[in-house]
Amino acid sequence: MDNHNAVPFVDLLTPHLKLEGEFVEVFRKTLKTGRFIGGPMVEGFEADFAQYCDTRYCVGVGSGTDALRFALIASGINKGDIVLTVPNTFIATTEAITQAGALPDFIDIDEDSYNMDINKLREYLKAQCEIDAKSGHTIHRKSKRRVSAIVPVHLYGQMADMDAILDIAETHKLLVIEDACQAHGAEYYSQKENCWKKAGSMGNAAAFSFYAGKNLGAFGEGGAVTTNDEVVAQKVGMLRDHGQAKKYFHDIEGYNGRLDAIQAGILQIKLRQLTGWNESRRKHADSYNNLLGSVESIILPKASVSTRSVYHLYVVRLKNRDGLLKYFSENNIGAGLHYPVPLHLQKAYLGLGYKEGDFPVSEQVAKVILSLPMHPHLTSGQQEFVAKTFMTYVNPS
Numbered sequence: 055m056d057n058h059n060a061v062p063f064v065d066l067l068t069p070h071l072k073l074e075g076e077f078v079e080v081f082r083k084t085l086k087t088g089r090f091i092g093g094p095m096v097e098g099f100e101a102d103f104a105q106y107c108d109t110r111y112c113v114g115v116g117s118g119t120d121a122l123r124f125a126l127i128a129s130g131i132n133k134g135d136i137v138l139t140v141p142n143t144f145i146a147t148t149e150a151i152t153q154a155g156a157l158p159d160f161i162d163i164d165e166d167s168y169n170m171d172i173n174k175l176r177e178y179l180k181a182q183c184e185i186d187a188k189s190g191h192t193i194h195r196k197s198k199r200r201v202s203a204i205v206p207v208h209l210y211g212q213m214a215d216m217d218a219i220l221d222i223a224e225t226h227k228l229l230v231i232e233d234a235c236q237a238h239g240a241e242y243y244s245q246k247e248n249c250w251k252k253a254g255s256m257g258n259a260a261a262f263s264f265y266a267g268k269n270l271g272a273f274g275e276g277g278a279v280t281t282n283d284e285v286v287a288q289k290v291g292m293l294r295d296h297g298q299a300k301k302y303f304h305d306i307e308g309y310n311g312r313l314d315a316i317q318a319g320i321l322q323i324k325l326r327q328l329t330g331w332n333e334s335r336r337k338h339a340d341s342y343n344n345l346l347g348s349v350e351s352i353i354l355p356k357a358s359v360s361t362r363s364v365y366h367l368y369v370v371r372l373k374n375r376d377g378l379l380k381y382f383s384e385n386n387i388g389a390g391l392h393y394p395v396p397l398h399l400q401k402a403y404l405g406l407g408y409k410e411g412d413f414p415v416s417e418q419v420a421k422v423i424l425s426l427p428m429h430p431h432l433t434s435g436q437q438e439f440v441a442k443t444f445m446t447y448v449n450p451s
């Protein structure tokens with residue numbers, strides 16, 4: 055991608071060239087068997103990824119967006135329901151909610167974790183909703199719609215506060231669909247269960263993306279739903295394949311949303327490296343923390359003791375973010391903004407009627423965040439160069 059940079063934002067060459075022989079074997083096997091769709095390579099990866107996530111089931115699909123949409127539909131979201139998520143995520147989260155027939159509504163974030171603020175979730179349910187005495191459903195007072203699910207996003211590789219979210223979900227009869235698209239292998243210490251839990255194993259179902267730049271990326275598009283619920287797994291299996299459990303017998307209308315056999319084969323090989331790659335990302339995050347710790351005008355990522363982040367992104371905050379972004383670019387350092395405009399202020403959602411000021415933390419944070427280069431194969435020299443460039447910008451002598 056931008057490997058001509060002194061410090062590329064992501065590196066999609068180094069990790070792959072090292073595994074070239076194994077990847078070529080996947081192509082050769084596919085060429086010789088003609089099993090392009092489904093088959094043992096897809097099933098093998100699904101079994102491995104379910105084991106990696108500590109879930110009973112994994113169903114490979116075409117993308118993370120497919121995974122979210124199918125997980126929501128399969129879990130039983132009804133047309134017109136409200137599904138709660140955060141404004142500071144990739145638009146795929148809300149696209150999936152809308153495409154599942156529901157209406158997204160937002161809960162602002164906690165400024166330390168960048169994830170859903172549990173107090174604001176409680177506040178929303180208390181101030182804007184009531185529990186229907188007969189059904190026990192949570193009803194949004196003004197619109198009379200049922201609030202039926204929460205989609206917590208484990209942003210930047212750090213899991214949301216799942217114990218609290220699951221507690222709230224239980225009392226309000228809400229489904230929980232984890233958006234784990236940035237959190238392959240992330241962990242959360244559950245006080246309730248007294249053990250570490252993997253991303254994708256805590257909600258009713260979870261969505262993963264294997265878009266090339268994610269911690270586990272395909273050679274193109276891919277995604278997966280993980281769940282412990284057999285019915286949900288079966289339904290996702292049908293949704294990805296035109297609603298058929300048996301060829302040409304369509305129980306429901308579905309989608310064309312399968313994971314290609316070649317991608318599954320590639321992913322199976324890369325999955326074996328994921329623990330090591332995530333470990334490297336953590337080390338690089340520690341190095342950035344040390345290198346940048348003395349800079350007063352920036353806020354570094356805050357690692358909560360109850361989570362183990364997999365640092366999909368390493369995001370700092372500083373006032374003149376746009377200036378630094380430009381200065382980085384002049385010095386051939388790749389950097390990014392995740393994300394510059396919160397979803398409630400996107401043009402696509404003008405019709406939902408939100409305005410500036412509705413979700414102040416998301417809005418403030420969006421103006422000052424900056425994602426530094428982060429991938430498993432960063433070198434200490436590259437990190438030092440990023441830090442030096444950063445300091446020169448902040449404290450020009």
Ligand SMILES: *Cc1c(COP(=O)(O)O)cnc(C)c1O
Pocket residue numbers: 117118119120143144146147207233235236262263264265276277
């Ligand atoms: C990447 C991503 C998605 C969408 O995944 P695709 O595979 O690109 O469809 C959804 N949510 C979040 C938070 C993501 O980062």
